[in-house]
Amino acid sequence: MVVGELAEGIDLLVIGGGPGGYTAAVRAAQLGRDVVLVERNGGESGLGGVCLHVGCIPSKALIELAGARGVLRRLSSRGLVVGDPGVDLAAFQKDRTETVSRLARSIRRLLTGAGVRVVHGEARLTGPRRAVVRRDGEASIFFEFRDAVVAAGSRPAEPPTLPRDGSRVLDSTDALALRELPRSVAIVGGGAIGLELASAFHALGSRVSVVELADRVLSGMDAKISHVVQRSFKRRGIDVHCDARVVGDDGARLLVTGTGGERRLDVDAVVVAVGRKRNVEDLGLEAAGVAVLADGEVAVDGQRLAAPNIAAIGDLTEGPSLAHKAMAEALVAAEALSGRPSVFEPMAIPSVVYTDPEVAVAGLSEQAARRNGVDVAISTVPMSVSARGATMGHGEGIARILADRGSGVVMGLQLVGPHASELIAEGVLAIEMGATLEDLAHTIHAHPTLSEAVFESARLGYGAPLHGSM
Known part of the structure; x- marks a missing residue:
């Protein structure tokens, strides 16, 4: 230790204030840990991470605006009398800023209420139990920690042939x-x-x-x-x-x-x-004994541990760069580091593309089944089997269920259509619970709803379709 680098002893250090980081901090605090969370962006502007400030939330707000314009235009042929709705992106940006700020304040209250101490600065591990936080215009802080969770996230990849200039x-x-x-x-x-x-x-x-x-x-x-x-x-x-x-x-x-x-x-x-690039360059992971693979992925075990006392979660680890995956890993990491029996082994992680129509998938894909030699039966029906889609003027898309051919156990659900992002939860639950096509086919779905497309797909796979197939 260099003279002047007097380290403050802390219990649990969390690096990153995004969905994974703040979830790990809150859960660890609930388990009685004394938690310090380090976020590199100052004030509330960093809490919530990329997802809240420049990713998931702003993009879905823009998509909501675009969707509303699309609905008005679509319904104009069905009796809604409107002109061509215009778009004011300056007004949108003002509303977006207010929405993001409100959500960031709620995360700050959540952390404060849990007793988590937030420090703003760039954290770097300098050993298996030591870290330094460098702050603009202020003295660095040195920590000696018992455990740590690294949730540094990722950033947009930039191909060398098309460098960003911020204008065009x-x-x-x-x-x-x-x-x-x-x-x-x-x-x-x-x-x-x-x-x-x-x-x-x-x-x-x-x-x-x-x-x-x-x-x-x-x-x-x-x-x-x-x-x-x-x-x-x-x-x-x-x-x-x-x-x-x-x-x-x-x-x-x-x-x-x-x-x-x-x-x-x-x-x-x-x-x-x-695509995106993992933020691993300046974390000092090697100094802490954490293995980093060639593509920047941090190798972890089922408890998300990259070292005996250091966990890594979210975009740094294998799998999709999704906020809900990071939050699920965060719960496991916080519990494992706190001596609780916990492991990350989901049967399905839903993935959603918020296009028009929306795309949502969960569980085993046909590609993965073929690679792994799994014999799956696939049943596909058009979303137009749902009368609800017809009333919305938006019935395009499909509902596709992949099931084990022998047992009928549901192994995957794939949806393209309106509100697929909401409908996929049924498939995730079915896969996690080991439900069969028969279970879904005998589950009463409300009419008229879009969820009936899943019901029809299950009935087709079960061998008793009501409204045909494609």
Whole structure:
């Protein structure tokens, strides 16, 4: 220890104030731990992390605005008399800021109420039980801790061929902060983030193109899902270019090459959404004896422990970069470090893409089943079997159940359609409880509701369909 680096002894250190970090801090405090949470962004501007400030919440607010405009336009042909609704993004940004600030204050109250001490600064581990927090304009703080939870999150990846400039070439954070709607925009990346932005900007009135390197959008999901989404995008007038690569941008046109030849896309803005990069560079993980893999992933066990007294959660670990996955891991980490028997072994983690129509999947995919030699039976019905969809004027999409062919146990649910994000919870519960197709087929679903599509899919798989299949 260097002279002047007098360390303060603390019980449990949490690095990161995002969904995983603040959840771990609150749960540990509930278990009687004395917790210090370090968040690098000052004040309440950092509590809630990327998800609250520049990710999940702002994007869903924009999607809600876009969806409302879409509903008004769709219902104009069904008797609703309205003009073409306009969009004021400056007013949206004001409301977004107020909403995010309100939620950040609620997280601060949650932490304060639990007795968690919040320190603002950049935390770096300097040993298995030591850390330094560097603060702008103030003296650094040195901690000696008993246990730690690292929840440092991730940031948008930036391809070298298309560097962000913040004005024309944007990342997802920039796109969500726009105060004027671009007349035309190219979205580079056909994953969840890219497609959400594409769907939202199109509904708001922009001309939208999507450029995806793989041979289909949502390449991590089953091809059936990709096909339904791409068909819907095409019908709405969104151009999707797959097997395509961006090779240049002259400030007015985006140069794209691929199996379809060379194209020049005339666009006002380019949004790069090609994934995320883990924030592991400046954490000092190696000094603490924590193994970091080549892609930045932190290796953890079932209790999320990366070292005997250090847990890592959220985007730093294997699996999807999802807030709810980080929060579930946080509960396990806090309990395991506090001597409670706890392990992270979910049967299903729901994944949602908030496009129009929405996409939601949980459990085993057809791709994974084939890789693992699992024999699954798949039953698919159109969302149009739901009369509720017809009354909404929005019945496109599918409900798809994957079940073990021998036992009928539900192993996966895939949905494309309105409010799929809400409907997927039934599938997650069914998978976690080991429910069968018969269980779902004999469960009474309210009529008319969108959930009846899941019911119909289960009946089809069970061998007793009522309204047909596709």
